[in-house]
Each structure stands twice: as C-alpha cells, then as structure tokens.
Amino acid sequence: MSRGRTLREQEGRAGLALISPTLVITLVVVVLPLLWAIMLAFQDVRLINIRQAGLFGNYTLENFTYVISEPGFWSALVNTLVYTVAGTALSIVIGLVAALALRDRFRLRTLVRASILIPYVAPVVAVAFLWETMLNPQYGIVNSWLDEPIAFLTQARGTFLGLEVPVALLTVIAFEAWRYFPFAFLFLLARLQALPAELDEAAVVDGATPTQRFRYVIMPQLWRIIALLSVLRFVFTFTKFDDVYLLTGGGAGTEVVSVRVYNFLTARDDIGASAAQAIVLAVVLVVFLVLYLRFFGGGEREQG
Amino acid sequence: MSRDRFERALLKVLRPLVILFLFVITAFPFYYMVMLSFRDIQELILDPGSLWPATFTLDTYANVLDRQGFLIFMRNSAIVAVASVAVTLLISIPGAYAVARLRFFGRRQVHFLFLAVYLFPAIVLAIPLFVLFTMLGLRGSLVGLILVYIAQTVPVTVYMLRNYFETVPQSVEEAAAIDGCTRLSTIWRVVLPLSKPALMATGLYAFMIAWNEFLFALLFLVERRESWTVSLGLSQLAGSIEIPTTVLMAGSVVLTLPIVIVFFASERLLTEGLTAGAEKG
Numbered sequence: 253m254s255r256g257r258t259l260r261e262q263e264g265r266a267g268l269a270l271i272s273p274t275l276v277i278t279l280v281v282v283v284l285p286l287l288w289a290i291m292l293a294f295q296d297v298r299l300i301n302i303r304q305a306g307l308f309g310n311y312t313l314e315n316f317t318y319v320i321s322e323p324g325f326w327s328a329l330v331n332t333l334v335y336t337v338a339g340t341a342l343s344i345v346i347g348l349v350a351a352l353a354l355r356d357r358f359r360l361r362t363l364v365r366a367s368i369l370i371p372y373v374a375p376v377v378a379v380a381f382l383w384e385t386m387l388n389p390q391y392g393i394v395n396s397w398l399d400e401p402i403a404f405l406t407q408a409r410g411t412f413l414g415l416e417v418p419v420a421l422l423t424v425i426a427f428e429a430w431r432y433f434p435f436a437f438l439f440l441l442a443r444l445q446a447l448p449a450e451l452d453e454a455a456v457v458d459g460a461t462p463t464q465r466f467r468y469v470i471m472p473q474l475w476r477i478i479a480l481l482s483v484l485r486f487v488f489t490f491t492k493f494d495d496v497y498l499l500t501g502g503g504a505g506t507e508v509v510s511v512r513v514y515n516f517l518t519a520r521d522d523i524g525a526s527a528a529q530a531i532v533l534a535v536v537l538v539v540f541l542v543l544y545l546r547f548f549g550g551g552e553r554e555q556g
Numbered sequence: 557m558s559r560d561r562f563e564r565a566l567l568k569v570l571r572p573l574v575i576l577f578l579f580v581i582t583a584f585p586f587y588y589m590v591m592l593s594f595r596d597i598q599e600l601i602l603d604p605g606s607l608w609p610a611t612f613t614l615d616t617y618a619n620v621l622d623r624q625g626f627l628i629f630m631r632n633s634a635i636v637a638v639a640s641v642a643v644t645l646l647i648s649i650p651g652a653y654a655v656a657r658l659r660f661f662g663r664r665q666v667h668f669l670f671l672a673v674y675l676f677p678a679i680v681l682a683i684p685l686f687v688l689f690t691m692l693g694l695r696g697s698l699v700g701l702i703l704v705y706i707a708q709t710v711p712v713t714v715y716m717l718r719n720y721f722e723t724v725p726q727s728v729e730e731a732a733a734i735d736g737c738t739r740l741s742t743i744w745r746v747v748l749p750l751s752k753p754a755l756m757a758t759g760l761y762a763f764m765i766a767w768n769e770f771l772f773a774l775l776f777l778v779e780r781r782e783s784w785t786v787s788l789g790l791s792q793l794a795g796s797i798e799i800p801t802t803v804l805m806a807g808s809v810v811l812t813l814p815i816v817i818v819f820f821a822s823e824r825l826l827t828e829g830l831t832a833g834a835e836k837g
Contacts, residue, residue, distance in 0.1 A: 260659070266739055267660025274651035274710050275669075281707030282673055285684035292684065299690060353574045364575055366820060367583040373819045374586075375768040377787040378808040381794050382589050385801055393588060396605035430581065461560040462567055484675075491677030494770045498791060510679040517683055518775075530680040537677070 293527035302523070315528035325512065325529065329536070331421065332490060332508040339428030340485040344478060346429055347436025352466075354437075355444050372434035380498035383427055408505035420504035424496055428489060436481050443477045444470070479548055483541070490537050509533045586812075593617070593809045597800035616806040624799060626807055628782060629789040636698055636785060637766040640705040644762040645755065648710050652717030653743055657729075666714070673711040678771055686775045696780035701773060705766045713758045720754030721747060760822045767815055786811045 257265075294311045319325055354365060371379060386392050387404040395401040402410065402419065410419040447470070455465045493510040496502060502511035509529060516526035592600065593616055595609040603610075621627045655666050685704060686695075694700040724747055732746045748755065773788040784792065790807050793799055 263658050264660040267654040267658030267663065270650035270654035270658070271660070271666065273647040274714055277647060277703075277707050277710055278669060278673055281685070281703055282676065282681065285681055285688065286676075288684040288688075289680055292687070297687075299687070302687060302691060349574060350578050353571055353578065358575075364579050366823070367579050369819070369823070370586055370816060371582055373764070373815060374812045375770075375787050375815060377768075377770055377791045378589075378812045379585075381790060381804065381808055382585055384794070385592070385805065386585060386588060388801075391601050391604040391801070393604060434582075459560070462563045487675050487677075491679050493679050493682075498770070510677075513679050513683070514771075517686060523683065523687055527683045530677070530683055534677060534680050 289527050290531060292523055293531045295524055297523045298521050299523065300521075315524040316532070319525050319528045319532065324507070325509070328507045328509045328512050329533075331506060332510075332533070335421065335425055335428065335496070335506075335508055336486055336489040338425045339432070339489050340482060342425065342429035343432040343485060344436045344481055346433035347438075347481075348440055348474075348478075350433060350437045351440035351444055352470075354441060368437060369434050371431050372438075376431075376494045377498060379431060380427070380495065383499065387423065405500050406504050418505050420500055420506045424499055424506050427495060427499060428492075431495070432485060432489075435485070439477055439481055440474065443474060447473055483544065486540070486544075487537065490540075491533060589805055589808055589812070592802050593806040595802050597802045600802055616800075616803045617810075619803045620807040620810065624789070624793060624803065624807065625781070625784075626786065626789060626810055629784050629786045630810065632698060632783055633767055633785040633787070636702055636705065637763050639698075639702045640709065640766040641759045641762045643702070643706050644709050644713055645759055647706065648713040648717055648758065649743070649748070649755075651710070651714045652721055653747065655714060656718045656721035657726075670711040670715045673708070674715075678708070682771060682775055685772070689776055695776050696783055698777075698783055701776050701785075702766075704772050704776075705762075705769060709762045709765050713762060716758050716761065717751070717754055720751050724750050756822055760818055763818060764815055 291311075293315055294313065296310070296312060296314060350368060354361060354368075384405060386394050387402075389395055389401040389403045394404075404423040405420055407419045408421075409416055411417070451469050451473075452465060455469045460468070491510055492508070493514060496506055496508050497511050497514065500506045502508070502515065510533065513526050513530045513533070516522045516529065520526075591607070591609060594612045594614070595616075596611065596613050599606075599610055654660065655663060681704075685700075689695045689700050692700075728746055728750070729742050732742045737745060767785075768787060769785075770787050770791065773785045774791070777783045777785065777788055778792070786807075790804065790811055793807070794804055
C-alpha cells in the first residue's frame with residue numbers, strides 16, 4: 253500500500269479485496285448464467301446446435317408463443333399456484349399451532365421439538381421415498397389401515413365423501429405442509445418466546461380469556477413474522493422442483509411448471525422452450541411479489 | 557362455568573392432544589423407516605401392517621452399501637460436502653468480515669445480492685448451467701457440482717457470519733492492531749477464535765445443503781453411476797423393481813442419519829443463526 257492514501261481509502265480497497273471472491277463466484281455461477289438463460293429463451297436452441305447459436309444469434313419470440321399455446325403449460329401453472337398457496341398456508345398454520353402448543357415448558361418438550369424438526373432437516377429424497385413407501389397401495393402401512401387401498405400418488409381423481417377430489421395433488425400438498433411446517437414453527441416459536449411477558453400478564457389481569465389473548469395480544473405481535481414467512485415459503489414453493497418430481501414425477505395431475513422445465517430440458521432436449529417456461533415462471537413470481545408488497549407491504553409500514 | 561374457565565379447561569385437554577399428534581406425524585414415519593430397514597421384504601409383503609419386525613436382519617444394509625454401491629455414493633457425497641464446506645468458509649469469512657467492518661464502495665448493495673441469491677429459483681439457473689457443463693464436458697464431474705453448491709451457499713453464509721462478526725467488540729480488534737497485527741492476522745488470530753460457534757453453524761449449513769441437494773446432482777451426474785451422490789443414488793434406484801424396498805429403506809437411513817446427527821449436534825447454533833438472521837431482515 254502506498255503512503256499517499258488515506259486510511260479510509262485503504263479500508264475501501266481492503267474491503268473490496270476481501271469481498272471479491274464472494275462477488276466473483278456469484279457473478280460467474282449465478283448472475284451470468286441468469287443472463288444467458290434469458291438469452292436462451294429467445295433462441296431456437298437444442299443441445300445439438302448449441303455451438304452454432306452465438307451471442308448475436310437469431311432472436312425470436314417463438315419459444316414463448318409455442319410454450320404459451322400448449323394447454324399443458326396453463327394447467328401446470330394452475331397446479332403450481334394451487335400447490336404453492338395451499339402448501340404455504342397449511343405449513344404456516346400447522347407451524348403456528350405447533351409453536352403455540354410448545355410455547356410453555358413441559359416434560360419431554362426437547363424430544364417433541366427435535367422430532368418436529370426432523371422432516372425439515374432430512375434429505376428430500378429420503379422423505380419422498382418414505383412417503384412413497386408408506387402410501388404404496390400394495391404394502392404401504394397407510395393403506396393397511398384403510399378398508400380400500402388408495403393410490404395416493406398415482407391417481408389423479410377420486411371421490412371423498414361424495415366429492416370429486418384431486419387425490420395426488422392433495423397428497424403432494426400434504427407432503428409440502430408436513431415437510432415445511434417445522435420451518436414456520438422454528439421462526440414462530442423464536443418470536444413467541446421473545447414476546448414480552450408483561451402484555452400477556454396484563455391481559456390476564458384484565459380478565460381476557462385464552463382465545464381473546466391469542467386474538468388481541470399475541471397475533472398482532474406475530475403478523476410481521478407471518479407475513480415474512482408467507483413470502484419466503486411462497487417464493488420457495490412456487491419454483492420448487494424436487495418434491496413433486498420425486499413423489500409423482502409430475503404425473504396424475506400434479507405437473508408443476510418447474511417439472512415441465514426439467515422435462516423440456518432433458519427428455520425433449522428443447523433448451524429454448526425450457527428456458528422460456530422458466531422465465532415465465534420467474535416473471536409470474538415477481539408479479540405476485542410486487543402485488544403482495546403493494547397490498548400488504550404498505551399496510552405493514554403504517555402499522556409501524 | 558365462565559368462558560375463561562371453559563377455555564382453560566378445553567385447552568388443557570387440547571394441548572396434550574395436539575402435541576401428541578405432532579409427535580406422531582413427525583416421529584412415526586422415521587420410526588417406520590428405521591424399522592423397515594431391518595426387515596426382510598417377504599415379511600413386509602405378507603404383513604404390511606405390522607409395526608415390529610419378526611426377525612431383524614442386517615442383510616439389507618450389506619446389500620445396499622456393497623451391491624448397490626452406496627459406499628461409493630457416500631464417498632462422493634462426503635467429497636462434495638466437505639469440499640463445499642471448506643471453500644465456502646474460505647470465501648465467506650473474508651467477505652463477511654468486509655461487510656461487517658469495512659466501509660467500501662457497494663457495501664450496502666451486498667445485502668441485496670444476498671437476498672436475491674437466497675430467493676433465486678434454482679430451476680432457472682439449472683438450464684444455463686446444464687448447457688454450459690454439457691459444452692465444457694464437465695457433466696459427470698464432481699467439481700462442477702461443488703462450484704454450484706458454493707455459489708448457492710456463499711451469500712447466505714456471508715450474511716450469517718456478518719451478523720456474528722458484528723458482535724465481536726471492535727476494541728479487541730483495535731488492541732490487536734496496536735500490537736502490530738495486520739488486518740488478515742487480526743481476522744485469523746482475534747476474530748475467528750471468538751467466532752467459533754458461528755463458524756460451526758455456517759459450516760454445518762453448507763454441509764447440509766451439499767449433502768441434501770438433488771436437482772443439480774440429477775442434472776450433472778445422472779449418466780455416470782460412479783459419481784452419484786447418496787441422494788441421487790437413492791432416487792435413481794427407487795424406481796427399479798429388482799431392488800427390494802427394505803434394502804432401499806436401509807439406503808434412506810444411510811442418507812438421513814448423517815444429516816440428523818450433524819443437525820442435532822449443532823441444533824442450537826443453527827436455529828439461532830437462522831432465526832437471528834430472519835429477525836433482522
């Protein structure tokens with residue numbers, strides 16, 4: 253370091269030098285590929301002709317018109333939306349119930365808490381295989397409890413109490429709720445345990461019943477974290493690939509957009525169409541996020 | 557009976573039931589997994605409802621580890637996970653220190669970067685990386701996979717470590733500087749020893765991501781069986797009819813056990829790190 257520099261300049265240089273490995277790897281493995289994915293979406297490319305498709309190749313909107321004109325895409329988008337909204341809502345509701353139930357100490361709390369966290373921590377491949385085995389119509393344990401076996405993961409429609417229900421889609425949603433409620437549980441329990449006890453005590457003195465305390469004392473203090481959890485879970489679930497792919501492979505009316513992206517990329521070898529669908533998926537996600545922040549983000553700030 | 561008394565009485569009954577329900581839905585599947593892994597497939601098919609094996613067998617484990625090649629998959633997973641952890645720490649420690657302590661151009665935008673990468677859909681990234689690795693002939697090599705894992709974890713680990721580094725008193729560092737430490741030796745001799753819990757948590761986070769990951773392993777390695785990770789191996793063999801389910805259950809236990817052990821050995825560190833980060837964001 254030369255002597256002419258001020259300490260402040262030296263600090264700035266050292267900071268950039270220390271952060272640069274982080275920046276370089278994110279740039280090379282995340283940012284540049286993202287830009288390339290956008291370019292690929294506007295080109296007619298397959299793995300065979302990829303080398304001819306240059307930086308200034310023939311840009312076209314064909315992929316998008318092709319992808320959007322396929323009916324499979326729209327049903328996949330609807331599935332994605334149903335799966336995401338239901339999975340997010342259920343995992344947060346169950347997580348909230350779990351956090352409230354485990355808020356106060358009891359014997360074996362540590363054990364129950366540990367048990368609740370396992371579905372979230374365990375590798376997705378292992379738990380998906382476990383569910384597949386448990387729900388297997390021939391030798392699955394769940395079906396041995398039922399009078400009539402149900403093909404939970406391979407049956408698109410079935411009747412339940414006289415209603416027609418999408419069996420496989422509901423099973424996948426149940427899996428999502430089961431696997432990710434511990435995530436909501438962790439955040440909500442941490443928040444609950446950080447709440448000042450005085451408010452709750454004051455409400456007890458004022459004669460508030462448990463449900464009233466929950467409604468007027470606890471919930472107002474949890475809205476912020478629930479809003480944050482909703483965004484996080486929505487974003488993660490909306491583009492999730494592993495869970496649906498491993499459980500059903502996208503069959504039986506559970507095809508979500510990310511599984512379509514994968515199938516176009518590998519089985520159909522249509523990189524352009526695959527990228528186009530991924531971009532549409534990402535854009536839809538961003539639109540939802542912007543809408544969400546418009547309607548809820550503003551209100552959040554007013555409440556302070 | 558007043559409303560208050562009624563509600564309290566109801567909750568007193570309801571709460572243990574809810575706790576029991578949660579315990580059963582989370583613990584039972586894993587009990588079932590372990591139980592099946594010690595059973596013979598014939599026994600399962602004859603009596604699918606039984607909750608305790610008539611005879612215990614370890615053949616399932618011998619079969620899955622040796623014949624199905626899970627030992628090799630475990631070696632691959634271990635290589636990928638350990639390399640990811642090492643490089644992630646190597647990159648994120650200086651990065652986190654810079655964000656925590658040094659004023660440099662663009663410091664505030666780093667948060668945005670963290671958030672963007674954390675929320676970024678892997679499936680979008682999968683396409684260009686798949687194409688790129690195919691072109692470079694890197695498909696089937698573990699190195700490419702490790703690179704992707706590092707890129708996915710580094711922004712998060714920088715953020716986790718930064719939160720911790722900020723709690724290290726600045727005066728300790730100043731004292732070290734007066735004693736003649738350069739910036740790097742201050743990090744090495746003062747900041748890192750004080751941040752051991754955070755380093756553990758960060759390393760374990762990177763380990764879990766690398767051990768559990770499925771999509772990129774599937775895209776990059778599927779054609780070369782000898783490079784499969786445990787996750788990929790189980791998912792690929794799960795479809796085959798020749799391998800008995802109980803043998804694959806043994807494979808699931810082999811896949812799950814390391815991560816569960818690692819998690820509970822460090823649970824407090826990890827959950828505190830995760831939720832502390834979230835509170836601020």
